[in-house]
Amino acid sequence: MSEIQNRTLGGRHMAQPKAAGELNAVELETQLLKRWAEEKAFRASIDARRNGAPFIFLEGPPTANGKPGIHHVVARTFKDLVCRWKSMEGFLVERKGGWDTHGLPVEIEVQKRLDLMSNEAIEAFGMAEFNQACRESVWTYEAAWREMTERMAYWVDLDNPYVTLDNTYVESAWWALKQMFDKGLLYRGHKVLPFCPQTGTSYSSHEVALGYKEVEEPSVYVKFKLTDGDASILAWTTTPWTLPGNVGLAVGPDVTYVRCRVKEAAGEHWEGAGGAEVGEEVILAKDLMKEVLRHHVDIVEEFPGADLVGRSYEPLFPGAVPKGDSTTAWTVLAADWVTTTDGTGVVHTAVMYGEDDYNLGMEAGLPAHHTVDMDGAFVAGTHPELDGRYVKACDETIIALLAAPKGTNGKGPQSGLLYREKAYAHDYPHCWRTDHPLLYYAMDSWFVRMTAVKENLLKFNDQVEWAPDWVGEGRFGEWLRNVKDWAISRERYWGTPLPVWRSESGEMKCVGSINELQEEVAKAVAAGFQNPECPDDVDLHRPVVDGFTLVSSTGEAMHREPFVMDCWFDSGCAPFAQWHHPFENEDVFNASFPVDYICEGVDQTRGWFYTLLAVSTTVFDQPAYKRCLSLGLILDAEGKKMSKSRGNIVDPWDHFNREGADATRWYMVTAGAPWNPMKFDPNGVRETYAKMFLTLWNVYKFHADYAALDGFDPEASVVATDERPALDRWVLSRLATVANTYHEGFVNWQFHKACRDLEDFVVNDLSNWYVRRSRRRLWDEADSNDKRSCQHTLHEVLLTVCRLVAPVAPFMVDEIHRNLTGESVHTAAWPAGVPGTLDGATADAWDEVAARKTATLPPSDEDLEATMALVRELAEAGRRIRIEGNRRQRLPCAQGWVVAGPDLDEFHDLLAEELNVEAIHVENDLDRFQRIELAPNFRALAPKARAAVNDVAQAIRNAADPEALLQSIHDGGAEVLGVMVEPGDVEVKRVERVGFAAQTVQVSGTDDAALHVSLVLDMNDSPALLSKGMARDITRRVQAQRKSLDLDLEATIDLEIWMVNGPNMEEADEAWVASETRCAACVFHGDGSTPPDGAECFEVDGTTIHFTVS
């Protein structure tokens, strides 16, 4: 056991293995869950590493007001496996749970439930009551989350989680805001923001991104009549509801415009309303005439946009916007962002309803006046037919107003001004909660000046190790390069209140703690303002905080700005707010920031990944995390996104209850690279169970059953590794090789490759070869070095496999590990080493040489692995030969020859048994069974032969006498089709000669001719061989019968055999049958006697055999 002994976590006494039972994975897992709970195994796994270097993980807090789905299991698997892995490496990995509890999603749920679909309704219901309902609603699915988390064995501390609604958490968030405020990074602004009239709130860019939908809307070309002449300027808009708010037209100063005159009436194919009369003049960008105009026109004049600037036109809806003291209202303005890719090259400008419009309006001094209310309806005085109506419902009305024949009685001045209408399909942002189209709307809001820290954001992002790297460099980097100020306030109720109080005259005060609030309240009270009590445990939510009036430096009353924070801000504060920094846990926070590892779905790029960095950059001037694994989306088996509305969400419990959490987790990790979208195939989970876990269990069972039977003691009579048979040394070497690449895979985030390799090792190398080849060794009832070697080997391999698998699939391997050692695998050491325990190690750096020394892997022997690979290929070649030669597997061959290749002496017995050959010979005269074939080496040949390379290659392949050609190539080169072919230009292959029952295999990874190894079998029969073959066939059938009779392994039987037309059985073979099948009595009847009815019967190569077992 010396190699495997756990040096770093303290040596331990190995228990003797227990016999294994039949596998019931679900039962096994649920039993283990109980046991873990009793033992507090999660705690113990952390405590065992108490002295290790810390590795800091930060849990992205989910919202527990929805049911967890399989995609949450995926994310939690990757979080868990890294934490468990690092833990096994000796690091101290604390894992605090967290819950995101504020924000719009919660409010919307409650609004739906209580039927409070407007802000008025909420306020009528009572803000306190509403927020109380939110506070409760947050926990609706907490139990479901907890159950899922526990069942899948995601080890995270849910008993002491951080909760964003806790006063301590909110207080830390306030503190952070105050830092921003003090640095001048938090400001109040008036900006055009996407706004949802139903939820009554504006959104930040990352929320808007959630709701883009393709819609088809009416777009209109409108004629704006110049006041100094008859011409009209054509402008285009997709939002007719913004037309009453029009106060300007923007043109590109360098764009070429034309004034053109309508030559003749439009054709009959005119679609929709609008039009123009013959002789009417319109102005638009020259490039867009073809796109826009539906009339034949004459170009009257051509000029740059600059010439239009300053000209005034008639308002469409006179009176809708008061002119005030603006001198530029309803004139043409210059804007260099105007292009000719869309519309008419003239941009209709409604100051309050577009970002560019607003900026231009401010610059040019246009009147800033709302024609639309916060509830999305036109304000009174806009137009009699529009006032009070929801703007999106007015599109038709507005178009009708514009399209009415000119001068029609009772119609407004806008009649006759529609040139065209056109349905326009585009992506438009919608509310991600209510699906309503968002309106761009100029409003008061609070912002974090992210644009001021852009360079730092980029710098810190560069320091993050992203997996995959392109998410960081590409997607996230691009987002940061285009960073906008963060609109951080929400006109809502349930959230972290914005802790800024403001006086009538604009003085502001940002409060950064409860203490400060108490002081300010006291000050205000002293100044004569009425205030409620502000106790230490004052609820830091609305409406309580709204109730406090503070006092300004000039003695004015200050009221709280009536906003709550974007809930993404809350989660962005998690690194410090979870510890109530800076009010408590100073040491904990200092030791854990920035965090080492976070992992979430790629959809968090603009969500949590961003807000963490945004907050840490503005508050601490540091990055928030060092490593970030960004997971791909999870799709259903058809490649469709999983969503509630589609109804294709996979319930994780379907698999927890069928194949178990191990198989579910292993499947998810092996299904593909973590960052690739994963098609979740339920059948894949079944397959994983059948292949990986069933196989592993049966390997274990094979070992454990015999170990228990023999009283195997892993610490006694150890056979030194180098004294064990080659088969043992081979599997140990394979184990070491696989463990090392597995570890490398983990380091490089290639968990999928690592696990596929390990699975291949377990199924192929361990089970299908090592165990299969070793079965007989353990049947031996007597104690022997060979048997003990095998048992120690199996024991060691199983333990290491368990430890490697443990981070990914923690159940079955714990059961196995416990049964073999009495200890949980989750306190065991990582086989590739325990860097976390080294002096001076950190999560980022350690002494690699020292770390290697803590590995607990057996020696690796590449030659041995290559040799065994060859042996296995030869065994397969033997089976191919038999199929081609029509010779059944159980009929032995007298002899076989291995031609060429490395020394296989050590494996002759094994090979003879696999091949069912009496004797293996090594044939040194290669030419007896092999001939050579020449193949071109294109890489060398191509530069010489150029275009002729294919012909030369053909000639080399088809050489009539390859031996002679090779000879002359070696004798200074051979000319083939005019090309001098030299030794490097050809590859020599040795293949079997025709006429022999033979197959040639190539030792993998070489093209050395010496390593083309042929196997030749002697296909001749003899009476002795026929007898032996028959004995094997009989034995196999009898064994099958024993099995179907469900006989005990030890049970003895009476066997009678009747053979018709069979070979003469030799005595030794009869005895062999008897002993193999554990016969008390065994009778072979001659040709004359008749078998009884009901005897088992089978046929082999023309012989009919009957037998009875009793």
Add this chain to the structure above:
RNA sequence: GCGCGGGUGGCUUAGUCGGUUAGAGCACCCGGCUGAUAACCGGGAGGUCGCAGGUUCAAGUCCUGCCUCGCGCACCA
């Protein structure tokens, strides 16, 4: 529209520096093996490597364009 990542037998996927027979697994068919497990082994069928060009002696691989799926960005009037 811009950016990122995909598209390889029915399904899931591997494929290195471009090298001449594109490799596995599941499912299917035939055969074998088994005191060996929802296992294993051999063989078979199944591929225009998304499409079209280009570079090259040679393209799944490199280049260009397009189609398509996913994701992200986008005031796009």
